[in-house]
Amino acid sequence: MASKQMKQMLHMNQGQGETSYAHNSGIQIAEQTRMKPLIEAAIIELISSTSTLVPGKMVIADMGCSTGPNALTLVSIAVKAIQDHCFQVQRPPPEVCLLLNDLPTNDFNTVVKSLVMLRQSNEHVVVTGITSGSFYERLYTSGSLHLVCSSNSLHWLSKAPEDLSRNLIPAYDINEDARRQRQHIVLEAYARQFRKDFTLFLKLRAKELVPKGRMVVSLVGRRSDVTSTKFSYLSRTISQILSDMVSEGVIDKEKFDSFYVPVYEPSSKEVREIIQEEGSFSIHEMQLHDPTTDMNNALSTPSKFVNLLRALCEPILVQHFGDVMYEFVSAAERHWGLEGNLLDPASKHQEKAPGTRLARWIRLDYQATRPQEPKPLPPRALPSRLWTPAATTSRRPKPPPSRGPSSRPEIPAATGSRRPWNEAAAPVTAATGTAAVRRKIPAAPGTATVQTQGPRRHLYQGHKLVPWLPLATAEERERGGKRGGGGARVSPESLG
Template sequence: MDVEKVFHMTGGVGKTSYAQNSSLQKKASDMVKHITMETIQELYYAETPKSLGIADLGCSSGPNSLSLIKDIVEVVEGTSHKIFHPLPEFRVFLNDLPTNDFNSVFKSLPDFYRDLKKERNEGGPAIFIAGYPGSFYGRLFPNNCLHFIYSSYSLHWLSKVPPALYDEHGKSINKGNVYISVSSPPIVSQAYWNQFQEDFSLFLKSRSEELVTGGRMVLIVLGRIGQDHVDRGNSFFWEILSRSLAISVSQGEIEQEKLDCYHVHFYAPSKNDIEDEVRREGSFELDRLEMFEIEREVKGGESYGTAVAMTVRAIQESMLCNHFGDGIDLDTLFKNYGKIVDEEMAKQEMKPITFVVVLKKL
């Protein structure tokens, strides 16, 4: 499966869209907003460029991407006034894979520009926003054209499913599991770790060429607490997807063989994983690395399991449909998913953790 051609968040603004099911991501972004804004402020104090280059990598198609840009503009405006420096122009590049619903982002731009002008009595900064489709595992932008890079909930997605998950005959070595599980052989964890190393190193190398010296990155990424890849955090949500798909197999909706060869291109790094790779690649100084948890929050009348199921569906729908075809009943699949989440939460809390990473180009 070519991840770059298939993977995307569910577009539009319907009930199962990412736009309607990305409140968790927005909450995480808000929780570390002070870190993001401090970083952009420090950068601007140090560089005071006339033209500020900003990229949001993995911008997706919901309301979250443009809200970040608005926050950055406001912080830079305030800083400019403090130091009596002319306000720079803003060059903003929104990046995601080519199949992303960029149209919904572009359709919201007129309102975005109008609101900015309205708040500033028809004045305001010059902001130029462009879409940059493509994988961030490789070069996207010209040399030294960016000052600040932001990526939220994107870097735990690998460039591909690790090839080592399949033997020389193309058969899965991790049957019945979509990710690393208790029943997975040790080589599965190693395969995912190797792919993360390869991808994250390429990401850092590519960004180091695109950022000016002293440029900053703020990365928000799902992770894990310890060295064990299997816990009741982010890996457990994939365990629940495996169980839900197994129910679909038992009901004759999908074939066991199809389930056996379905694996997610995901990796939840540990703190050490991130630190070691930054150090090994050598282009960046690690300014900050903090771990946090997001409190459970659900809409009125909705169970936690249902909320989680809708979020996972908005993220996985494109991949599931491509792999299993039209025969898969996603409504039933994710109804079962939500039910299992609620049952598990009644037994023991699940604690997915997130890292915020701040890097400075050397």
């Protein structure tokens, strides 16, 4: 899937119905609540540091805010932490600017209403705004953010892995033997795409944060000591349900082979390596939590299970397969009946889920001492010996093109004594290497001066090229030898 197409289809289910994200985001709210200590600690450090906080102002951004009741959870925690800390230290709180970001297809209607209520409920100045766009692009001006938050968003990729979509490699093959043979290739392609996306995210946020700014993010992942031999729970579940629909003839196999769930759950080791290699941030703290209990509560019944899948993936499924949600719901309910509950001892998930899937909260500090990228060197100047004023300022008109070897008369050499030409005093042009005449001689009306090699000047008049000799020196005039007739034209016959 192209990146532009992915932006159009990758969003949570909108509205307030049973299958909306607003009514099926209990797991996400629980994860955001656990981020509260990290956000509060970051706020206290920012307010206490005079080098990071612009006097009386703090800008906070939530990237991937989504919609529903949890859209304002992180920024509300930050605002309350600012007010509580400033009250304790007996100082006026700074003016706060809250910026919420998500894809343009996100349902911002309820988010805007919630922002108005949040702004009106605070006595101090709280300015709010919405920025639509992918957080894998530049969103804000350089050095404008103090705190960046992101919850349950970064495991979503910017697009399907390029190595798979370009080479038409299915992510989840119906044939079990073929799936096992390709599984290593598929998982490596997903890992490379995540590394590329997460590295880009860090680079962009480093440009937008103030020096020593803070960032608190959470994403779903797996333990470092577990080898990545299985797909993420969401990807595996969706693929198994769609595979059953292919077997029933509901959807086309070619459509199924070209479908990719853009989700990757990295290990703690992968996350640490990417952060360290990118170099803009230092890891202040990383916490891990097993969300299996929360997932079990959210997926305890077939209807909850189906509604959660629809809230997360219905837009992307409809965009790719068309109107197949009725059949998808039926297949999903059968799948839940076969797989069972995550924590059920008889469940097939028992060997897969507990202890392998983790929620990860990371507190990152922007390093102000990050080495600056070297500036490009200016273009090399040409050597001075290749440049002379005569080569750049000469604007003498060029003679017309020759009409043949017989069209120009042969000029016989002049006779008589001549003043020696000082070759050393004449500048040398870079283009021809010939001596340029330095004495300026007025030309007769209707004539044009033409430069040729050597000390001789010529005049072009009509269709004839005749020589123009230098003026006689004072010494020669005393001897009575006028050369050139004081500037008069000399015919070729007189030089014979």
